[in-house]
Amino acid sequence: MRQASLLLAFVLFTGCGVHQRNLNRDDLHHRCLLLTTNDSESHLDGPRVGTPLRFHYQGTLDRIAAEKRRQLRQRPQGVLLVSAGDVLQGRYMARKDRDRRQAARRAWRLYEQAGYDVGVLGNHEFDAGPAVLRYALSGLKTFQIVTSNLDPHSPTLHNPKERLYKTLWTRRCGGLKLGFFGLLTPTTRNISDFGDTRFSDPQEPVLAPARRAVAALRAQRVDVIVALTHLGLRADLRLARAVSGIDLIIGGHSHTLLRKWKIAGQSVVVQSGERFGHLGYLDIKGRPGGGIIRAASSWRVRPIDEHMSPDERMKTIVSRFRADYAVEQIVGHRTKAWNLKGRERRRYGRLVAQAAMKWMRTQSGLSDKVAGAVLNMGGLRTNSIYPAGPVTDLEIRSIHPFRNRPVYLDVSGAELKEMLEHACTKGHRGHLGSRAILAGIDMRCNGERPRVRYRKSKGQVVGIAQRGQRVQRLEVAGKKIDPEGRYGIVTNDYIARGGSGYWWVTQLRRRCADGEDFQRRRCRHLPTLADVVEEAVRAGTFGEP
Ligand SMILES: [Zn+2]
Structure with a gap:
């Protein structure tokens, strides 16, 4: 421990780029832990009156918030909390018109308060139409939405200053420069209320924007390229085989719980189930020049249950939200x-x-x-x-x-x-x-x-x-x-x-x-x-x- 903190001080003092060769294999400065969830679909506070039994999950947002803090204490600057889409559905989005916009905005804000750093849009984000989504996203400050296959000139989600969502995002994590891009399932056109939103490449809405994003992130000299996708596992595997240069695909939409990661093409593909049943831990060690070292990286999922103690402050915030918006009558x-x-x-x-x-x-x-x-x-x-x-x-x-x-x-x-x-x-x-x-x-x-x-x-x-x-x-x-x-x-x-x-x-x-x-x-x-x-x-x- 003492040695690690001495090393930390040394690196912080001198900057890490020049001294890479001196760092040992387990050096925390080239490791980043990505905590992942997908398809939580508003299940941020556990079961409710009348919820069918099969939807009774333990997972709650307050436990995730606490877990991220715990991990951050061990690795300051080395942890990101990531969402692979479908943050909202049902419960809060299905409210009556008059308070639906506010409920949506506050629900997104809850994810932000829990410590989410980055996420991709899922199809359910459009269930109340793009106008409600626009209102909800415009309230976010630190939870960055990244989606790369939408036409940025779509009227309602028009995004001139990249305030609502970005097409690319880079972030340092544990000494690595991560480059993120995001892909929303093209089926959103048919299964949600897409309104006047358009894909940037209607004929090839996944692969063409993915290739562009990889090229752009390479030009920005990132160490690790991460695709946040809401496409479903099969489409993730197809993406991995068709587009080279993606190190990690963190996916959602098919609600698949992958206990082991999948390798396809040059990519590691992960997904962590649904509705806060599990939290994914993607612990990566990257090459400062580019790519990840698979032998030194790992993936596991852990149930979000009573063994993961909740964050009390977050618990209060969620229950206040629940009292304001989701009193089930x-x-x-x-x-x-x-x-x-x-x-x-x-x-x-x-x-x-x-x-x-x-x-x-x-x-x-x-x-x-x-x-x-x-x-x-x-x-x-x-x-x-x-x-x-x-x-x-x-x-x-x-x-x-x-x-x-x-x-x-x-x-x-x-x-x-x-x-x-x-x-x-x-x-x-x-x-x-x-x-x-x-x-x-x-x-x-x-x-x-x-x-x-x-x-x-x-x-x-x-x-x-x-x-x-x-x-x-x-x-x-x-x-x-x-x-x-x-x-x-x-x-x-x-x-x-x-x-x-x-x-x-x-x-x-x-x-x-x-x-x-x-x-x-x-x-x-x-x-x-x-x-x-x-x-x-x-x-x-x-x-x-
Ligand atoms: Zn979905």
């Missing part, structure tokens, strides 16, 4: 479980569609016009069983994280049939389209008949090339459909924008519940489907699956 009772596993979700989805129809009928001028509903399965996000018992507001908001809003379609019978032809494109023989949830509408698809085919120009749908013939026996409100008749159909803003391939719907007469044209504000001023469900549960009118 019991809004009703279910006598039967809600099963949201796999295709079983359809039953719950039908209740939502019915609740949306009932709600739409309470709006002025629509009481006798609403005849059916078409929603998408993809809007229901959890994959759990909620047992009989109390229903909480946060449960409902976790099931419906996308803030989808009911939209009213005023359509002819022929137009409705065309819309449902799309629902039948992926249908199996004799069954409904796999991703559509219907209420008030009875239909069968015949998968052997020709399906609707679209006309495209430059990759965009511009029309229907061939009409579908798969819809069989179409009834609305118990009566065979009349092609000339008028029907009021409830859908959501996602489908109304042409989501999930419903291009035809963008051609229909779309209105919000108050009669406003959909295009004006996309109904953002009105309640969400989660609000509608919550209201129905409170009123005791939400049915049973």
Whole structure:
């Protein structure tokens, strides 16, 4: 110990660059400890009322904060706490509009207070849309976000002075100069609310920016190149094989707990599970000229449990946040479980569609016009069983994280049939389209008949090339459909924008519940489907699956 501190004094006094050759193998001055987590998804304070059992993890942010401090005491300047994306989800992001922005900003700030140094954006960071993300990130001071594959000129996340996030970041750690770049999964375009955000290379959103980043970091003469990725393990391995020069890939998104690191191409690849179940310890020894010495470096994961004592100050801060933002309210009772596993979700989805129809009928001028509903399965996000018992507001908001809003379609019978032809494109023989949830509408698809085919120009749908013939026996409100008749159909803003391939719907007469044209504000001023469900549960009118 005494020797180590003498050495430390010597190096600090003389500067380390010139004296590298005098330092022994275990010299702390060329070692850096990267503590890593990924996909914590707002699970910063342990389990809550009504949380399904499989989500009961011990891991909490206060324990991570304490562990980083402990490590820093042993190696001042030699520890970084790193996040590989999906900091937020569900709980805090699924709140009502009025306090969602503040909750998001404070949640990010909690990670900063716990000592996080650097992180990459994950897809869930976009769940409340880029405007909320922008507001949340602009409050950060020491937690640096690095993401290298976004177009910096995307309107909402426009980033002229690199304040919101950087494309590259360098930092000294234990005498090594680390160069970081970050990669967000391209699927964010489809699985979250990406809004007007764009990737810098839409055709090659991962490899092209990665190659550029490696070249740029090399030019800055960093010792170790670190990719923080939110791509999933398979894509990490592909990245390692396709792009040379990346020393470390610290990944997330696939929620993989790697007890041993993987080697692919020239890279070491690690990932540390999910939801603060484990903390990763990537202890690297680097060559001052570049690269890491694998034989002298190591990776291990450790459970974040009662053996890792919490930081009391952080514990107080988290519980204050929890009191302000996440008081889970019991809004009703279910006598039967809600099963949201796999295709079983359809039953719950039908209740939502019915609740949306009932709600739409309470709006002025629509009481006798609403005849059916078409929603998408993809809007229901959890994959759990909620047992009989109390229903909480946060449960409902976790099931419906996308803030989808009911939209009213005023359509002819022929137009409705065309819309449902799309629902039948992926249908199996004799069954409904796999991703559509219907209420008030009875239909069968015949998968052997020709399906609707679209006309495209430059990759965009511009029309229907061939009409579908798969819809069989179409009834609305118990009566065979009349092609000339008028029907009021409830859908959501996602489908109304042409989501999930419903291009035809963008051609229909779309209105919000108050009669406003959909295009004006996309109904953002009105309640969400989660609000509608919550209201129905409170009123005791939400049915049973
Ligand atoms: Zn993810």
